[in-house]
Amino acid sequence: MTNGRLRWRKFVSNFMLAMTGVCAFVSVLVLFFILGYLLFNGGTSINWDFFTKLPKPVGETGGGMSNAIVGSGKILLLASLIGVPIGFLGGIYLAEFSGKGMASVVRYAADLLNGVPSIVIGIFAYSLVVLPFKHFSAYAGAFALGMMMIPITLRSTEEFLKSVPRMLREGAMALGASKWKTIATVIVPAAYRGIMTAILLALARVAGETAPLLFTAFGNRFESHGWSQPTATLPVMIYTYAVSPYDDWHRQAWAAGLVLLGLVLIINILARTILSRGIAVPRS
Amino acid sequence: MQASAKPEFSVNIVTNLTTPASRETAAALPMRMTISKLNFFYGPKQILFDISMGIADKKVTALIGPSGCGKSTLLRTLNRMYETVGTARLEGEILLDGQDILAQDVTALRRRVGMVFQRPNPFPKSIFDNVAYGPRINGYKGSLADTVEKSLRHAALWDEVKDHLHKSAYELSGGQQQRLCIARALAVEPEVLLMDEPCSALDPISTAKIEELMVELKNLTTIAIVTHNMQQAARVSDFTAFLLTGQIIEFSPTPHLFTTPSDPRTEAYITGRFG
Amino acid sequence: MATTTTAMKSAGPVSGSRSFLAKLRNGDEIARLVTLIFATTVVLITAGLVWELWVNSALPRQKFGFSFFVTSVWDPIMDQFGALPFIYGTMVTSAVALVIAVPLGIGAAIFLAELAPPRVSDILQFFIDLLAAVPSVIYGLLGVFIVVPLMRTVIYPALNKPFGYLPIFKGPSYGVGFMTAGIVLAIMVIPYIISVSREVLLSVPRDQREAALALGSTRWESTWKVVVPFAKTGIMGSIFLALARALGETMAVTMVIGNTPKIAASLFAPGYSIAAVIANEFTEATGDLYLQSLIALGLVLFLLTFILNGLARLLIVVTTQKGSEVGG
Numbered sequence: 001m002t003n004g005r006l007r008w009r010k011f012v013s014n015f016m017l018a019m020t021g022v023c024a025f026v027s028v029l030v031l032f033f034i035l036g037y038l039l040f041n042g043g044t045s046i047n048w049d050f051f052t053k054l055p056k057p058v059g060e061t062g063g064g065m066s067n068a069i070v071g072s073g074k075i076l077l078l079a080s081l082i083g084v085p086i087g088f089l090g091g092i093y094l095a096e097f098s099g100k101g102m103a104s105v106v107r108y109a110a111d112l113l114n115g116v117p118s119i120v121i122g123i124f125a126y127s128l129v130v131l132p133f134k135h136f137s138a139y140a141g142a143f144a145l146g147m148m149m150i151p152i153t154l155r156s157t158e159e160f161l162k163s164v165p166r167m168l169r170e171g172a173m174a175l176g177a178s179k180w181k182t183i184a185t186v187i188v189p190a191a192y193r194g195i196m197t198a199i200l201l202a203l204a205r206v207a208g209e210t211a212p213l214l215f216t217a218f219g220n221r222f223e224s225h226g227w228s229q230p231t232a233t234l235p236v237m238i239y240t241y242a243v244s245p246y247d248d249w250h251r252q253a254w255a256a257g258l259v260l261l262g263l264v265l266i267i268n269i270l271a272r273t274i275l276s277r278g279i280a281v282p283r284s
Numbered sequence: 285m286q287a288s289a290k291p292e293f294s295v296n297i298v299t300n301l302t303t304p305a306s307r308e309t310a311a312a313l314p315m316r317m318t319i320s321k322l323n324f325f326y327g328p329k330q331i332l333f334d335i336s337m338g339i340a341d342k343k344v345t346a347l348i349g350p351s352g353c354g355k356s357t358l359l360r361t362l363n364r365m366y367e368t369v370g371t372a373r374l375e376g377e378i379l380l381d382g383q384d385i386l387a388q389d390v391t392a393l394r395r396r397v398g399m400v401f402q403r404p405n406p407f408p409k410s411i412f413d414n415v416a417y418g419p420r421i422n423g424y425k426g427s428l429a430d431t432v433e434k435s436l437r438h439a440a441l442w443d444e445v446k447d448h449l450h451k452s453a454y455e456l457s458g459g460q461q462q463r464l465c466i467a468r469a470l471a472v473e474p475e476v477l478l479m480d481e482p483c484s485a486l487d488p489i490s491t492a493k494i495e496e497l498m499v500e501l502k503n504l505t506t507i508a509i510v511t512h513n514m515q516q517a518a519r520v521s522d523f524t525a526f527l528l529t530g531q532i533i534e535f536s537p538t539p540h541l542f543t544t545p546s547d548p549r550t551e552a553y554i555t556g557r558f559g
Numbered sequence: 560m561a562t563t564t565t566a567m568k569s570a571g572p573v574s575g576s577r578s579f580l581a582k583l584r585n586g587d588e589i590a591r592l593v594t595l596i597f598a599t600t601v602v603l604i605t606a607g608l609v610w611e612l613w614v615n616s617a618l619p620r621q622k623f624g625f626s627f628f629v630t631s632v633w634d635p636i637m638d639q640f641g642a643l644p645f646i647y648g649t650m651v652t653s654a655v656a657l658v659i660a661v662p663l664g665i666g667a668a669i670f671l672a673e674l675a676p677p678r679v680s681d682i683l684q685f686f687i688d689l690l691a692a693v694p695s696v697i698y699g700l701l702g703v704f705i706v707v708p709l710m711r712t713v714i715y716p717a718l719n720k721p722f723g724y725l726p727i728f729k730g731p732s733y734g735v736g737f738m739t740a741g742i743v744l745a746i747m748v749i750p751y752i753i754s755v756s757r758e759v760l761l762s763v764p765r766d767q768r769e770a771a772l773a774l775g776s777t778r779w780e781s782t783w784k785v786v787v788p789f790a791k792t793g794i795m796g797s798i799f800l801a802l803a804r805a806l807g808e809t810m811a812v813t814m815v816i817g818n819t820p821k822i823a824a825s826l827f828a829p830g831y832s833i834a835a836v837i838a839n840e841f842t843e844a845t846g847d848l849y850l851q852s853l854i855a856l857g858l859v860l861f862l863l864t865f866i867l868n869g870l871a872r873l874l875i876v877v878t879t880q881k882g883s884e885v886g887g
Contacts, residue, residue, distance in 0.1 A: 005423045006392060013779035017674055023666030024675070027749055028683055031690045034701060041704075090601050093594030106598045109605040115868035116608065116861060117807025119834050123857045124608045126841075127615055150601060180590035201692075208694025211809040211834070215841045235696045235810075242700050243814060250704070257700050261693060268692045272685065363773060370676065395775030405766040408789050418774040421784070465770070472774060 083149030091157025141217030156198030459490025655741025664752030759793030793878030
């Protein structure tokens with residue numbers, strides 16, 4: 001237990017702790033690096049054309065991604081209409097009506113679904129919605145993304161409903177409200193913010209998904225009318241353009257990447273800060 | 285009252301002793317640690333006010349008082365454990381063997397002033413590795429097995445675990461785990477052992493075992509103990525300090541304090557009128 | 560009071576004999592039924608997924624049997640399908656990813672849990688959560704335009720010149736390959752390791768660290784020799800979670816791995832992963848055997864992530880529970 005040994009131990013301690021700080025800051029720096037690079041490379045390509053024009057024929061420069069933006073919007077809307085009600089109402093069942101056995105089965109199924117790689121979800125959507133109708137479509141893509149929204153919505157709904165204080169429930173029931181009235185008028189509104197946060201985060205997550213769309217919505221150089229045509233989406237366009245040999249397409253891929261990332265980050269930041277003041281935010 | 289003599293640790297500089305007899309007795313005893321004019325703060329809030337006392341060498345000193353009086357806080361200043369909290373601030377002087385502990389390296393200090401906590405907290409390692417932890421990190425060159433055995437014997441645990449040294453510490457009962465923690469603290473041969481309500485999480489039988497232990501241990505090392513249990517303080521300690529809202533109300537040899545307390549508040553506390 | 564209750568009981572029909580329709584008029588029963596239907600839908604969807612995967616991969620199962628997993632030939636023209644190159648590629652890229660991400664991730668988690676003041680820790684964790692939200696195709700974009708050139712110009716020469724005799728560093732590099740994919744994957748999974756490990760480390764009881772410090776440990780010693788071992792199981796869980804994520808990762812990998820169904824020892828060689836081949840060849844697959852072989856690969860991927868996720872959850876739960884039990 002000499003002085004020299006103690007000095008060495010303290011040196012090691014300070015050095016290693018400094019190293020952990022380096023690890024932390026490097027990890028965080030990556031985020032800013034990504035943002036910065038996208039801004040730098042894609043910022044200049046974001047113009048009115050990008051949002052309003054259709055893609056030009058292969059090899060020609062210019063054009064935009066209006067069809068992809070609209071396509072993403074359509075598919076995300078439909079996906080929410082599919083996934084959110086199932087998750088939300090299923091969550092109400094778990095929190096308010098179910099017995100222990102059924103609850104564990106449903107929760108287990110949801111956790112399982114949550115862990116399925118997105119490309120496998122794409123395969124599932126393909127076999128259910130593309131194969132029977134023999135064409136790619138927007139609703140196949142929406143089905144795939146909707147599936148992915150279910151588990152997060154379900155678990156969060158259950159959690160936030162359960163966290164509503166007993167007093168609120170009992171207060172309503174003491175006034176003679178039936179169970180479903182209590183749920184609809186008191187409990188859900190009380191848990192509203194947490195559930196909304198979770199839904200927004202789920203939406204942000206599926207907005208960026210590419211793999212499940214590759215063989216459901218597939219893609220389209222043109223506008224798609226209705227829901228049963230192959231539809232272009234932002235993430236798939238980014239992928240297609242990025243791996244192509246055309247510089248102009250690369251430039252557009254950067255711009256699209258910036259738009260997509262910007263959208264995803266803004267939803268995340270809003271959901272995690274403003275909406276969820278004081279609530280524990282679910283992890284992906 | 286008493287002049288504060290310089291680094292010689294044998295002079296009592298405590299000023300709150302109230303009976304001539306106790307002052308004499310205390311004056312004759314060497315002090316392992318001395319505390320002078322200690323004021324302690326968590327941020328803006330002051331917890332300890334002008335504390336001055338001594339921890340007598342190879343004796344057991346008890347700190348008693350109602351909840352929130354600052355006794356644990358005071359104990360934790362002695363091994364600078366308060367430094368794990370960001371807003372903690374200390375004014376005053378604490379000497380160990382005549383040297384200011386605030387001027388020393390804290391890691392070296394903590395080897396010399398050990399601590400046993402309120403709830404047993406063995407590491408997620410084997411019994412052997414728990415006790416060997418301290419010697420190992422300090423680069424002990426001798427036989428670890430001997431040191432471990434010695435410490436476990438001192439903690440009156442050896443016979444119960446000698447054939448199970450490589451089992452996990454969590455397989456022991458609560459009382460055994462606490463004795464393991466004592467053995468672990470003893471393994472680095474501390475000069476002072478701080479015990480922060482060491483029996484409060486244990487059953488009466490384990491408590492009794494540990495109280496017996498304390499009486500033996502003071503031959504080995506100086507002990508300072510915080511306890512909620514007055515009877516325990518009366519049983520095991522040589523000196524007792526009674527604290528109330530961050531101040532020492534009375535500090536005297538235990539028999540005096542419990543039979544003829546000088547301060548009415550002390551009397552009120554030990555007769556159970558509050559706390 | 561008592562009389563009123565008895566009076567109510569004997570008047571009118573006893574509740575047990577109400578007809579189903581009568582129950583239905585009760586709003587609560589409807590609510591219960593409706594929500595039950597939706598909850599059951601979740602179970603049906605999951606069961607349906609597994610069923611579809613199984614049924615639609617019947618052909619290769621019948622034709623190749625177990626040898627599907629150990630054949631390294633993937634030749635659609637000759638109708639020869641072996642999963643080995645993809646299983647190999649998936650494993651190698653994930654291994655590279657973990658080798659990079661685990662030390663960095665655990666280091667960062669230690670900093671966030673043990674060293675950083677709570678506010679700083681929360682802010683940094685916020686940014687890490689945002690990093691986890693970045694879409695995979697964006698990582699792919701950066702992989703293609705930054706990591707691939709970096710591999711060619713900096714990383715390959717740095718490793719190949721001095722260590723080129725080692726089989727893993729042999730041979731030429733085209734920028735794409737196992738290592739490139741591994742690097743991109745590493746960046747993608749670090750946030751998962753950090754988030755979970757940080758939570759697990761924060762749940763270690765204070766008095767473990769204090770006990771170590773009280774014995775004269777330095778801060779690093781108390782962290783590395785006591786706190787981290789205490790949280791060991793949960794940290795393992797975070798690694799499994801990260802691995803599960805890496806296995807299923809499609810876009811970023813397919814953009815930088817080289818898409819070559821070959822097994823090679825060198826990390827610089829181009830390869831393929833299960834997710835990448837499905838993404839690339841699914842829409843081009845001609846013939847049922849081809850398509851179903853791809854679906855069979857999907858089933859393999861599903862099973863792997865299923866097992867890993869299950870283990871991960873178990874390990875994490877065990878650790879955070881241990882934290883609240885120990886000490887008394």
